[in-house]
Amino acid sequence: MSHINKFLLLCLTAIGAAARDDFNVLHHLGGNGQWFQGPAITGISSDVPSGCTIDQAAFLSRHGSRYPDSSAYNQWTNLSSRIHASKLTVLDKRLAFLSTWEPVLDYPDQQIAQISTTGYKELYDMGATYRLRYPDLYAYNTDFTVWSNYYSSSPRVRDSARLFARGFLGPNATELGSIFALNSSDPRSFMNSLAPSDLCPAYADNGGSPQIDIWNSIYLPPIQRRLNRLIRGFQFTQTDVSIIPYLCGFETQIIGSTSPWCSIFTEHEIFQYEYAQDLRYWYGTGLGTDIEKYMMVPVLDGLVQQFVDGPNTTYTNSDGSKFVPPRLIASFSNDGQINQLAAAIGVFDKQSPLPANKILRDRLFVSSNFVTMRGTIGLERLSCAEKVDGDRTYVRIRLNEVVYPVAACQSGPGKSCPLRQYQQLVKKKLKVAGNFSKICNVTNPAIPAGQNSANFFTDVSLPFATLVKP
Numbered sequence: 001m002s003h004i005n006k007f008l009l010l011c012l013t014a015i016g017a018a019a020r021d022d023f024n025v026l027h028h029l030g031g032n033g034q035w036f037q038g039p040a041i042t043g044i045s046s047d048v049p050s051g052c053t054i055d056q057a058a059f060l061s062r063h064g065s066r067y068p069d070s071s072a073y074n075q076w077t078n079l080s081s082r083i084h085a086s087k088l089t090v091l092d093k094r095l096a097f098l099s100t101w102e103p104v105l106d107y108p109d110q111q112i113a114q115i116s117t118t119g120y121k122e123l124y125d126m127g128a129t130y131r132l133r134y135p136d137l138y139a140y141n142t143d144f145t146v147w148s149n150y151y152s153s154s155p156r157v158r159d160s161a162r163l164f165a166r167g168f169l170g171p172n173a174t175e176l177g178s179i180f181a182l183n184s185s186d187p188r189s190f191m192n193s194l195a196p197s198d199l200c201p202a203y204a205d206n207g208g209s210p211q212i213d214i215w216n217s218i219y220l221p222p223i224q225r226r227l228n229r230l231i232r233g234f235q236f237t238q239t240d241v242s243i244i245p246y247l248c249g250f251e252t253q254i255i256g257s258t259s260p261w262c263s264i265f266t267e268h269e270i271f272q273y274e275y276a277q278d279l280r281y282w283y284g285t286g287l288g289t290d291i292e293k294y295m296m297v298p299v300l301d302g303l304v305q306q307f308v309d310g311p312n313t314t315y316t317n318s319d320g321s322k323f324v325p326p327r328l329i330a331s332f333s334n335d336g337q338i339n340q341l342a343a344a345i346g347v348f349d350k351q352s353p354l355p356a357n358k359i360l361r362d363r364l365f366v367s368s369n370f371v372t373m374r375g376t377i378g379l380e381r382l383s384c385a386e387k388v389d390g391d392r393t394y395v396r397i398r399l400n401e402v403v404y405p406v407a408a409c410q411s412g413p414g415k416s417c418p419l420r421q422y423q424q425l426v427k428k429k430l431k432v433a434g435n436f437s438k439i440c441n442v443t444n445p446a447i448p449a450g451q452n453s454a455n456f457f458t459d460v461s462l463p464f465a466t467l468v469k470p
């Protein structure tokens, strides 16, 4: 290394900026980063194993990159007002932007909570990518059905499904595409929607508390002290510090170039933030919870049954008409559902619980690798030459495109799981979860009792689904 480079490196490490070439801060922001293809941490090729074809596939995706919700936006404007009310000077030029920093939304009234332009890009790309990936699962210029959760106050999930359909179907998307937008607060949709927790009174996403509070009290104060030593006339609160990586992720995707907030945390501090995100999801809606982790098991159970039925099965809708579902079953929801499904699919079943007081190294559960914006859990049905117990069908799981083996079932080609065994594993989870009316403390008499499996993917005349065009 030349003396000049050494000098530069010293300057960089003075503020502690990332010095490693392969470190990308945007890949360590948990649920607050834009989409990227997950790192190949499992070492399993995503090529179709030899002797196999994919004859059916399904995915649940989070909506694409978006503008902040109003609560986050209020934090940004609050921080900005406090900075501008101060007479701040900084001792490091990486903080020089602070004195002129304004939240990057030009039309907050219209933009808050909506899909951002990077989100449009992610979803169009995703549509085209999936069309290219599964050429045999869709016939040219034919009808195609997609499912989405739908909150009328926040249409970003429905709009993600629309943009995906446009990328998938191309110029005829409006004619060919049908999106069934499900109302997860209609009592008839109990355990039969893309946000089943909405009808579960006992469901409580506590955001990862108390574990995340312990971790925040360990990792944030040193960062706060380090940064505040570089500033005169203004001091960051601990809450301000906790949203710096969030600002980095959101600003970068909203404006389409790297936000100055991304240069403030060191690499080590970003890993600490990433771990806080993992605690948030593990103990908020994941395997570290009592009932929250079960919320997507009924949806998974319905999907697995469709894989068992096979790709060309004709179903009867509740109005008596017939329906052959698409061979690529595409659906969209929010981060909570992605994480609940991650808890259900069996890939994290051997993950030891995440400690609150120190980073668990070499963990498989890293939310940055699948809860990103447009984060996607995919299931593929493999039909292979190889037989297990007289059956040639297997299931393979992909998180942000990377193949993850099911912890307790990986005897098939490419570490896939024999489909019948996978169904047994999911049925077992359903059994352990028990009676959903009971675990949810349901009191609303309009909610049907004993509804423990979803069938909305095979019945398109349910009263709580609204047809929307791309």
Ligand SMILES: *[C@@H]1O[C@H](CO)[C@@H](O)[C@H](O)[C@H]1NC(C)=O
Pocket (backbone or CB within 6 Å): 077, 078, 079, 081, 082
């Ligand atoms: C910022 O938020 C804090 C905490 O909610 C509040 O006390 C303060 O008045 C706010 N400041 C501004 C400038 O909005």
Ligand SMILES: *[C@@H]1O[C@H](CO)[C@@H](O)[C@H](O)[C@H]1NC(C)=O
Pocket (backbone or CB within 6 Å): 141, 170, 171, 172
């Ligand atoms: C759109 O649909 C029409 C009617 O089926 C067809 O003639 C046309 O080729 C389609 N366009 C594309 C781009 O496939």
Ligand SMILES: *[C@@H]1O[C@H](CO)[C@@H](O)[C@H](O)[C@H]1NC(C)=O
Pocket (backbone or CB within 6 Å): 152, 183, 184, 185, 186, 187
């Ligand atoms: C969804 O269902 C709830 C409960 O039945 C109802 O109040 C609401 O209007 C429905 N929303 C839409 C968009 O249909």
Ligand SMILES: *[C@@H]1O[C@H](CO)[C@@H](O)[C@H](O)[C@H]1NC(C)=O
Pocket (backbone or CB within 6 Å): 201, 202, 203, 441
């Ligand atoms: C469910 O209801 C029971 C009995 O009313 C109550 O003891 C329990 O705390 C409730 N659980 C939750 C999570 O609300």
Ligand SMILES: *[C@@H]1O[C@H](CO)[C@@H](O)[C@H](O)[C@H]1NC(C)=O
Pocket (backbone or CB within 6 Å): 055, 310, 311, 312
């Ligand atoms: C499903 O139908 C398609 C198109 O008709 C056909 O190519 C495929 O072999 C069928 N798959 C199965 C598993 O029956």
Ligand SMILES: *[C@@H]1O[C@H](CO)[C@@H](O)[C@H](O)[C@H]1NC(C)=O
Pocket (backbone or CB within 6 Å): 435, 436, 437, 438, 449, 450
């Ligand atoms: C499930 O729980 C509900 C509410 O506690 C109860 O009414 C219903 O009978 C239970 N169903 C079964 C099959 O146990």
